[in-house]
Amino acid sequence: MVLKKFVESLSDEYKNSYTEGFNYSSDYELIIKLILSARALENKVETSGNLIVSLYKDYKSLSLASLDDIEEKIKPIGFFKQKALRLKKAAFYIFNSLNNKIPNTSYELIKIPGIGVKSARKYLSLKFHTQEVIIDTHFKRVLERLNFISSNSKNSEIENWYKSLISQNIHSSSSNLISYFGKKICLNQKPKCHLCQYKTFCNFFSSVHNR
Ligand code: SF4
Structure with missing residues (x-):
């Protein structure tokens, strides 16, 4: 799986439920x-x-x-x-x-x-509405489990790699979306793998199920 396809797939799947994360009026x-x-x-x-x-x-x-x-x-x-x-x-x-x-x-x-x-x-x-690659713990966990990055990748390396593959006009929304997937499905503990369509690409899933 390539990163661009993963982002497109997430966008399709969560277009009706995805939120930026905060309600605020000031x-x-x-x-x-x-x-x-x-x-x-x-x-x-x-x-x-x-x-x-x-x-x-x-x-x-x-x-x-x-x-x-x-x-x-x-x-x-x-x-x-x-x-x-x-x-x-x-x-x-x-x-x-x-x-x-x-x-x-x-x-x-x-x-x-x-x-x-x-x-x-x-x-x-x-x-x-600036375009930023927002790297948080959920974003990194998802990308690591799906074999896009390694556990010792530095944030600066992740950012450069991400920018080289994803269009600049969706840096914020796409990185937020990956984080959203990490918060809703690919949880740190007890990820909801039964709801996930990316199992075949997932290190974590194969390591747990091939024991
Ligand atoms: S299969 Fe499970 S651990 Fe792997 S990406 Fe999907 S939810 Fe995360």
Whole structure:
């Protein structure tokens, strides 16, 4: 299987169910949910993110909230202590150093606590419809299981390889789609292989079923 065909096949299969991942109505809400989203299920990001946005109306109020309170509010989400600290630090930085204005470059975005390269790219693609290869753990797991990349491939190598094979105008949507497939079907633990049409190309599937 070649990558382009895989992406086309996913697009066909999930065209009616695929979502970009976040509901948001402001920059503030988007930044909160991006920070919460690391290694977390979408429904928990939504619930915890919505609660934070409803309780703390802006960066200033979130930066002044007690860490204990923030932790308590986002407790259902994984790594809640780490994420509570990131939320508070990000809010402080955006309020004090950015005057509440979110920058529009990756270079500036990754200075915000809790926003790494992946989140910066996601922000830019959602906000400005830029074309970014968004490499996250789900994207890598799927491509590794299907033998497109190896476990020790560096993100920069994956990005260059991906760009050489996939049209630039679908970099964001296609990489998000692969990640979506990883979140919905090709789960880290207990992937739903019975629902997957790519079994014959899959290292993971053959290693489990040929034991
Ligand atoms: S067969 Fe299973 S492990 Fe392999 S790609 Fe499909 S869902 Fe993932």
